Amino acid sequence: MTMDVDLLRPGTVPISPDTVLWFEFLLNPSLLHSHISKPSPDPSPTDLIIKFMTINAEQNNDVKVIENDANDLKINVMSKWTYKNLALKILSLKVAAYLKWDLELLQKKLPLQMQLTLLQDLFYIAMDIVVEIPIVPENAPNNISDRDLFTLILYHRWLLRAIVYRALNNKQPKLFVHNAVIQETNYVASTINDEIIRKLELHATNSINFLNTVLQLNDLKPKVLSLDTFQMLTENSTEIKQNWDSVHSITEDELKCQVHYDLAVFHILKAEYQTAKYHISQARDLYNKLDTSTPMLYCNINKQYLDGYCLACEVPVENKAPNLTQQLLTSIKDQYTNILQILQADNIVREIPQVYRDNLELDIQGGLVNRKIIVARDLLLQIQCLNLVRKVVENETIIGDYVSEIKAAGSKGLEVFFWAFNGVLEKSSALDKQRIVRHLLYLVLMRDIDGLANKILTDANYASLFDATELEEIKKEAFPDDLDIPNLLLNNDWGIAPVDYTQKQKIGIFELEQRLILSYNPHEIRQILMEIVRIDNSSYVKPQWRINNFWEIPIPLQSVISSIPEGFLKDYSYILLAKSKELALAKDFPGSKTLLNIVENEVQHHAQSLNEANKLLMGGNNLIFKLLKLLNWESLLIEICYYLHAWPATNICDTQAVTVQCKQCLLTLQSTDQVLPRQEIIEYCTVFLLNMSEWDYLTSLEKQWSCFEFAAALSNVAKYKGQKFPKEAWDMVLAACKSNRDLPQKRSSSNSGSSGNSISRDSLINISSTFSRLRELTVLNISISLLARLHNILRDESSLELYTTYLNMWPASIPNAKLYNMRIISEYLFQLLSQALKYYPNNVPWLRLMGDLNFVLGYYESAMKYYLEAIIVASDLFTLPVRGQIDDLVYRRMIKCCAHLQCNTQAVVLCQFLDEVDYALAFKMAGNEQKNAAPNDAMDAYYHCIWDTTILEYLINLHTKRGEHHRKQLAIKVIGLLELNSNNNEEIQREAANTRKARFLRALAKQYVY
Template sequence: MDVDLLRPGTVPLSPDTTLWFEFLLDPSRLEKHLENPVGDPSPTELVSKFISVSEGEKDGPPQELPPGLGFLPPPLQNYNRRGKCLKILAVKVAAYLKFDLDLFENKIPLNVQAIVLKDLLDAVSSDLVHIPDHQTLNLDELEPHALFAVFLYHRWVLKAYVSSTINGKPTKPNSVMMNDLPCEDVNEAASERSLSILKKLSVTKMPRGMMMPKLATFTVLSEYVADVVHKWDVGLPISFNQFRCQVLMDIASYLMLRESYKDAQVTLRECQFAFDLWKREPEIDAYCTVTTDLISGYCIAVGITPNNFTPSLNQEFHNLVQDQYLSINRVVERDNIMKEIPLMYRDCLELDVTSEVANGKVTVYRDGLVQVQASNVVRRALHGGCWQGTRVTPSALHKALAAVIPRATDIERRRLKYLVGETLVNGDLPTCREMTDLPSTRALLTEDELSLAMEADYNDPIPHALSSSDMDVESPDETHRSPSLELAAVERVLTSSYDAHDLKQAVTKVMILDPTINMATLNKNWEIPIPINNLVLSLPAGFLQNYCFLLLAKAYELDQLKNFRQARAMMASVRDEINRAMMASLRDENSQVVAKANQFIMWEILLIDIHQFHAEWPEEKYMDIVNLSNRCIALMHKSEGCLPRFSLKEECALTLLNTCHWAALIAAPVSKHSVLMLDLYPAIAAACEDIMHQKKISPEIWDKLITMFATNQKRRDSLPVVTTALCSIAEINAIAIVISLLARLHNILIDQPQMELYAQNVHLWPNSIKTPSQYNLKSVTEIIFEVLTMALSRYPNNVHWLKLLGDLHFVNGHHMPALRSYIEAIIAATDCFSRPLHKNLVEDHIYKRMIKCCSTLQCHTQAGILCQFLDEVDYTTAYKSLSEAGCSDSMDSYYDCIWDVNILEFLINLHTKRGEHHRKQKVIRIIGLLELNSNNNEEIKREAENLRKGRFMRAMAEQYLS
């Protein structure tokens, strides 16, 4: 909930908080409040609040103003005494902030800035309020404070125009929104007028000087003071050079926006000269915000070399890239020491030079490319990144290393040492010999390390780990291998191989090398279910137990990797091995173990088949669904003898739910112990059965599911389990049941009609619950989103779910994703706009929410056009949206999507008032089309409407879905 700390009565106030009307009662409090660094509200918030309140303190209707700069606020005499006092207080706070336009731009809305600056002009002289008269002013005769007010206002016009052009819209902070105030229209004509005045100011000699008013300059109205007289002699004097430096910088910024670079060069040279003169003056409290770095940046941008400027290494790098890479090696070698240039730029340089040299577009000096590659190898090694795979010559690598080694830290030396060592180990013999003679190599490696690196590679024992000769007698032509190395080689086969024959050989050999080995310790990720592990432990210790454990672990690993065919083969190998080994002796206990093992293995194979069924949904190419369902039913109804584990029963229940065997699932025996998913899936199946047979839906699923969202829920892991269970459902009717239930629960908990989710069958569920405050709305929202996302991944063209996803984004304030979902729903409903967008496909509430989303995203033209889509056109919202000046959409390029004649007539009148002749002519051309004639029959009107609807929605889809 947003709370306005400037409005009394909303929250308990802290001791540092002062209400706005307290400054009216005691104006002396203002200075103390501003000096408090933690004062609440802040100075910029105070300015906005004073102006917003003062706008409601008018004595009568505002006077008609002569044509000027956009919509200008009325002069002070239209306000009552309290309004005048508030406006003076706002100007005082602005003076305290030194009229810092950069701070104003970031913290204060544009229309409030305009009012404050106009109030300053009015406080200086009522003659200055009419802006067009400024061009006829004799600037040499103005008072110092009047000259500052004129200078400040026209500075603001240029800065506001530059900012709005670059950013696309004026800055409006979230803390205080001034939507009810008139908006300043800073257009190109106004900025050109301000530019000419500022150019005149830049050559004005200012015989009387310039004075910036301070906080103490302004006198506030009181019950004893009817007519204020401000103390204009109290202020901060601004020197001619300081003033000229600031105004020339603002002019240069505007000229660069206009791409008048030659004029900007001349202006910046004058600004640089004025800056140098200003810095030689005695130090006083400065008003000018120009810095050396700012001037240097602007000068570099227009091709001027600033005074006393030394380019950074990054700047040198980019300059040499533009100059066909000449002498680029010196820069990259220096960067290996300074590490200023990002690695991404270095990698791009190597790719660009390689490409252009190969294509003959650029010619570099001999070995230039190789030297760049070598420097990059060293830079990556110093950074600790991957450099393997790059082949460079020893001489190039030595040159890159020689400059780095003397300045390298201990960690960097170890990395360079590893680089050289790897080069020696992996290089060919001539390269290694050349490397060993280089000073850089000997500076990093000792003689012993060089000798080891030059030795021949050892023989990898892995290819011989399972050879028959090793099992019996070692071959005489093979070198002696360490037993620990042989054991490591066999263990590597055990962890990496998936061939049952090789694994059997490896287990046989590892039992000879280490009879006490524990297979579970070879890989910490090898886990098998407890019942299966108990079965393995019941087998005779030794080879059979280790081999079966290994094959089972491999089978589960392959199952997770979705390699179902090989996982089933592993399971079959376990079954065959147990049958072969245990049936060799005809003891009764062995036959019982074999029967139990066969039953467990068959169930695990069933689990693999279930995983394959869900992984291939909805294709099911190679799956016998009937057979799979019958096996699941048999397992669910098994109630005596060897019982399956709960997780397997859960998977079978999910399979029966997804294969529409709802009656069999409902009839399955109930477990003695409450298991979440074993309770949930049959309840969903019962609800599906009730809907299919048009019965009153059972409240069982409602009662079971809503308890999961209670804040006093004892099982903290229940929500993740519920999310996993619901996201595993793949059958469309079951998903629809779950989504409608969650949507109803969300609507009950949020209890705001304008924030409701619209879903199918939502009316089937109860309208209320007891103590809704005890349920977690955030958890409900998250689970709805997860279930919807998974459902749409399976059924991407479900229009109802796409709309619901848009509603969910809208309710959570995510307006851009909401628009995307609504547009995707429209695309699915119209089959990619191949069918007309009739009103029965998309409801009015969808269009209203799309209008709200567009307005929030500052796409006001799109919002105005969407108002036509409603059953009853919302002209009020359409007119308001189309009147907005600051739009982030294509504005008049959407006009050919309008078919409502009333809206077109409104646009003609609007552009006539604004003097926008080009746009007015465009609307006149559109309204004159024969297909929009009001005398046409309904079929022609409907065809024109459908044509424009499709055109507009295609444009929206291209913008938001591309």
């Protein structure tokens, strides 16, 4: 069976007669059970669920209608699902039922969002309601039907397990689907999964309470929905009908065992060990009562994991003595009690993983070095020798210089060494003894440990391990005076003619070239080039500047250097210039400029040393002058880039000197008899002068270069600051934001700057690059206000307008608004604001504008973040009033953000921040609190931040109707505290309100900002 063809057009690929297409499961429901009951079905059951859900998601179209009664919350559904959609949902649930609702398997094989969809489908089929997880009905478990109880228990178990699984496995299951479109739709970004888990975590308390309530029930007769419970739709079906009598009955112990186990694992994750200990002990007792000889219908607990969790919580496991690994971990916990006995026993049975023993050794060694632990003086050496014995008898690679440690300990080291081997010698097999002999011989013959040979010879237990030949070798080591050295080893002349080994010349040059590519040291580069010439003077057949294809320098420089005759100067200059460019791209501007200066000095020195004939060969002084001029401009470019990169640091260069150099560079454009700087340098010089507030100079320049046009237009605006309409800048940005089909295809023949809609493509590119290099506050304000005004005009929605300074200087309308690209404006504004806030992070109008832009684009959480940052700066961390900078419009947009994020209680509190409290909006938000309660909106936490008694009275009445006694009492307590202070004067009451306001804003900042 295959699922990798286009199943909507099966004729496009040859299909095997055995192939079953997905829609055949709809036509013949019996095919499903026959397929998934195979020993190794392909595709697997979980792959089938993915396939069904993928097809369903492509055509899913449902509308929810939520009605709120005063006393009860009802969720009715008007579904526009087709019968095909419903049938696919039922198929997915049938497969899940066949898998016995194994959450562990489903969590491993299904992406998190598909798990969530599967549970929502179960709610719809089993309970006839549509839910948006984690918002589910809060039904009491003692007063619901069997299928409702099963569904809610499964959901609350899944919620806790999903949190645990995400914490332990921070990866999403990969879907290997050949169809690229389907695979892209199935992929869920990690950030979305994190958001889902964050919402689930805020509802974990509800799940824990529900499951604990289930555990307290007695005489339970739980039922498990089976594959036959879910009935497929037929061609005559008019409604969904399931066979609720076709279910599996399980024991109360089996259900509670699984629930206790899931609760225990969750509490262990949260480090709540006392609660976890209770649940895991209950799970252990119930598991021991179950019949595990046959597979259970519901409980799916791995016995080894259960025992492991019991040990972690110090719960006894079937009265069994702990194994050596457990004893080792307990010993480490108890300050290494009986650690040597455990390791000696393990050297015989070899049960503890070697990595545990290595970590033990490293932990003690590190603790002694850092003086964090205090142990017996010889404990480390004893553990090292015991680990050495384990590795010897296991024939493992010995990592670590144990011999040096033994030698450093002197006679004590040798004593500990033999003590460690004595523990295994009597119980060793023949193979173990052979390995011990081999290692001892190695130590005697190769490592020269004083006294080792004598100890072996004098100890009968060790001497008996060696044969006569081996003992003879050991005696020679024990008594070196009797050693008979062959004459061959004492004579240097062995009768072999010496052989001269020479390295090929090409290999030597290749090694030097590799060093040349890697080096950025100018002195080393010089030496390498000279060495290459010394080895092979003909090496210039292939110039050294060509050995690396990635070495590139600006075209003007490349043109001048190519005119220099082949030789050292050409190679040296080209290579240093290429490496200077590499350093500049890596933001190492000082290093880049250093290389440029060395090239400049080298050219000057070389020019002075040339005679007249050579000067003529190189093109005379004109070539030298041109090269030096180009180098000077490249050095200026590095200075400007360094200054812009390090902004707002202003001490990295002499800004006045750089300003003069920029003006001189631009001045050369006015004459035609000089070498012209390249376009990039002209652009950077122009932007640098713009950031240095040289606005009069820029407006005086002739607009014969496109890069001057926009800078001059911005300078003109900055000079007058709204005193007159800046038409040029407005028209240029308008042209930049036109749709591509309206742009001109080429420059005018006059090559002159133009206004209005006939702007050149060079100017459009220059506008974008100018925005990215702006640093000066006034120019940034002007550019941001221009884009914001244009955004408002094209959006043309009064409720979604952006607000910032200098907005009024720009026109309020434009003709033919449909010709302009809204997306380009949003991108320009977002990038420019992000850049501006990078350099001026405490600018309140920009922070507010960034919040407005995110609000307009629908990024409500980001909008809240920037609004709160603006309030933090304006209020000096919530210690000062913010009137004037933060007005009612900001608070109303914050309320709308909270409503979209379903943080209704936060919206209720924010309604008090308005100059006139909007009670209608506050009551509406309070009424939505339970209906749309969001995971990130804990109502109780914000009650103490409410100071308006009218709102509190409404909440008391609302909670009375809903029967929410806890919240009712909390609201009464808060209003009582306010009434106790009603006799205070107005200033004290206002101060108390400000305190509550600051407390609430700090809580929001922790949620959205920090």
